[in-house]
Amino acid sequence: LQSINDKPFITQFLVFSSNSETLFGFEPKHGWILNADKKFRLYISGFNLQNNSIAFSALQDECTSNDFISPIYNLSSASIIELDVHLQRVSKVHSSIFLCLIPSIEISLNNSLLQNGTQLKGPYFTFFREKTTLPLAAKICLVLMLFVFSGFFSGLNLGLMSLSVDDLRLLAESDDSSMRYYAKRVLPLRKRGNFLLCSIVLANVLSNSLGTVLLDSIVHGLFAVIGSTVMIVLLGEIIPQAICSRYGLVIGAHTHLLTWGSMIVTGIISYPLGFILNKILGQEVTASYTRDQITRMLTKINADIEKPELDVITGILSLRKNTVREAMTLLPDVYMLDKDRKTDAELLLDVHKHGYSRIPVYSNERSNIIGIVKLRDFALITPEQYHLTVKHVLEFHNHPYGHAKATDSLYDLMQEFLKGINTIEHNKKLPRFLNGKTRLA
Structure with missing residues (x-):
């Protein structure tokens, strides 16, 4: 705009929040968008404004004091005029507000009717605001509820996703009835891994965003930033994750219906995302x-x-890792019988005292094993047979036995035992002494 003669003209007109931190939104067809706060700050510059005043009217084309919804503000001769405006009343939910420019000579001492005010035309001098339909207490409760939901979904993200499907299947078949109940409630959810993950994350982000926007309508600027940060960090992250890391299964089981509900509500977005993740990443890899x-x-x-x-x-x-060498008994410690020993009462008592089911038999030297006898082989020996030797018992029963290398796996050796073969480590190609002492399996 340009100045013509002495007529007042406005060249710059900006609307900020009352603390000058936020520029109000502007719609070219309607004008400035005022928030729920009735206070804002104007920055005006122009020509020949010092002998004029402004006020805000609730009616279009009407600039009388009866229609004003604000005090009358005098304009100074400064290059940039700063005014703190306070709207007194707005009667409609979507109410338009118009700017009136009033020559000072038209303002009477008692602020009677002002008929000669000029209403400035155009969206730059027009305001509209949406009157809030929620009381302050309801807003505060809603903000708290949204951040609690944010914490709930954040905790579920850690609590449920840290449980593997295999772990839940084991718990579902355990003897603990409580664990079975919890696992059976959570397992159907956990099987839909990526779908569940996308739903929880989407619901968490949505709760945080709505809570932040609503908090900004209660407090503005730096207080809104600090408030939302504290709420998200404490209620939305630290506290719920600390709880759900310990009781994720229990909480997930008791809130499984709410989790199903969030999956249904966000399914139009989370299901396709989960499907894409399944195709790209494949099925979830179970822990081994x-x-x-x-x-x-x-x-x-x-x-x-x-x-x-x-x-x-x-x-x-x-068993599979360990070898025969690691399980062998030192040869001096092995209970064994000389083939020439008599099967008298002393031998029978000695055999039963040791209680071994299989006893090696040697000839001349302890390292020269010629076979084995079993404990039950001596059960039917009578006093009349005390003249018999161990060799007679050995040859009569002739129990088969196998051989094992010192490097053989204990697992393989166990399989041989299960087949009923009595196995002795007896490899003549090995040194006679191991670490200075001969060993026998």
């Missing part, structure tokens, strides 16, 4: 463990397993 990892898990965790049971389990798991 080696024997060593399982052994360490059993020994480290506080499992409900007694030490004897644990020893049996860990021993079985280590």
Whole structure:
């Protein structure tokens, strides 16, 4: 706009929030968009404005004091005029507000009717605002509820996605009725891994966004940023994840209907995203463990397993890795019988005292094993047969036995035992002494 003679003209007209931090939105067809706050700040510059005043009218083409919804503000001669405006009343939900330019000579001492004010035309001098339909208490409750939902979905993201499908299947078949109940509620959700993940993340982001926008309508500027950050970090991340990392299964089971609901609501977006992830990444890879990892898990965790049971389990798991050399007994410590020993009462008592089911028999030297006898072989010996020797018992029963190398796996050796073959480590190609002492399986 240009100045013509002494007529007032406005060249710049900007509307900011009351703290001058935010420029109000502007629609070219309608004008400036005012928020729920009735206060804002104007920055005006132009020509010949010092002898004029402005006011805001609720009616189009009407610039009388009866129609004003704000005080009358006098304009100064400054190059940029700054005014803090306070609207007093707005009667409609979508209410248009118009700017009136009033010559100072038209303002009477008692602010009576002002008939000669000029209403400035165009969207740059027109305002409209949406009057809030929610009371402040309702807004605060809604903000808290949205951030609680954000925390709920954030916790579920950690609690549910950290549970593998295999773990849930094991829990669903466990003896603990509570764990079975929880696992059966969560397993159908967890099977839809990427769909569930997309739904939870989308619901979490949506809750955060809505909560932040609504909080901004209550407080503005820096307070809104600090408030939303604190709410998201505390209610939306730290607290729920700390809880769900420990009780994710329990919480997920009790809220499975709410989770299904979020998947249905966000399904139009989350299902296609999950489908694409399935095609790109493939099916979810289940966790697998080696024997060593399982052994360490059993020994480290506080499992409900007694030490004897644990020893049996860990021993079985280590069979394939361990060799015969590691399980052999020192030859001097092996209970064995000389083939020429009499089967008298002393021998029978000695055999039953040791209680071994299979006893090696040697000839001349302990390293020269010629066979084995079983404990039950001596059960039917009578005093009249005390003159017999161990060799007679050995030759009479002639129990078969096999041979094993010191490097053979204990697992393979166990399979031989299961077949009923009595196996002795007896490889003549090996050195007679191992670490200074001969060993016998």
